[in-house]
Amino acid sequence: MMVDSVSAIALGSNLGNSLEILEAALAVLAKTPRVLVKARSQWYQTKAVGPPQPDYLNGCAILQTTQPPLVLLNTLLEIEQQFGRVRRGRNDPRTLDLDVLLFDDVVLNKPELQIPHPRMVERAFVLVPLAEIAPDWIEPISGKAIAELAKAVDWSGVKKLS
Ligand SMILES: Nc1ncnc2c1ncn2[C@@H]1O[C@H](COP(=O)(O)OP(=O)(O)OP(=O)(O)O)[C@@H](O)[C@H]1O
Ligand SMILES: Nc1nc2c(c(=O)[nH]1)N=C(CO)CN2
DSSP: OOOOEEEEEEEEEOSSSHHHHHHHHHHHHHTSTTEEEEEEOOOEEEOOSSSSOOOEEEEEEEEEESSOHHHHHHHHHHHHHHTTOOOOSTTOOOSOEEEEEEETTOOEEETTEEESOTTGGGOHHHHHHHHHHOTTOEETTTTEEHHHHHHTSOOTTEEEOO
């Protein structure tokens, strides 16, 4: 029997027409077999974390899926490629970045997939949009709710797209 799981994902873009790319990526996800888009946050304009580069647009979505974690990761990587992401170094500008943040209460530590996303708890550009749509979800490593984690980070680089 296939059991549905719930996953939180992060979307980001800082190259090209980011708003169009992010909307199109969500549309592709919504048409993907065995994936339902249950909720989506607003888009946020965020100061780039890491080396100097253009601001990002970031947002989050909640998916219901029967795809296991590694299959979902592959789905996301395929969509990234569809939107022309050229992989350079970590933290380089990108047309589309899709990350798995949470997957039920799974903790996974494979080289190709870490869940929860190890850097999510320190990233306002993830926690602020995620708190909009999943404030009560407990991040299983810290044991803290997303709303609580969001309160603990600096929101100054994150503003709702008007
Ligand atoms: N939770 C996860 N979500 C997405 N990719 C992950 C995750 N955990 C590990 N990875 C691996 O990370 C690889 C590189 O990801 P990517 O280039 O998007 O990193 P990044 O976005 O530059 O950095 P960051 O992970 O800090 O956001 C992916 O190919 C994937 O195998
Ligand atoms: N504001 C912001 N900064 C980043 C982002 C991102 O999505 N938004 N992604 C990064 C690498 O994944 C590095 N820095």
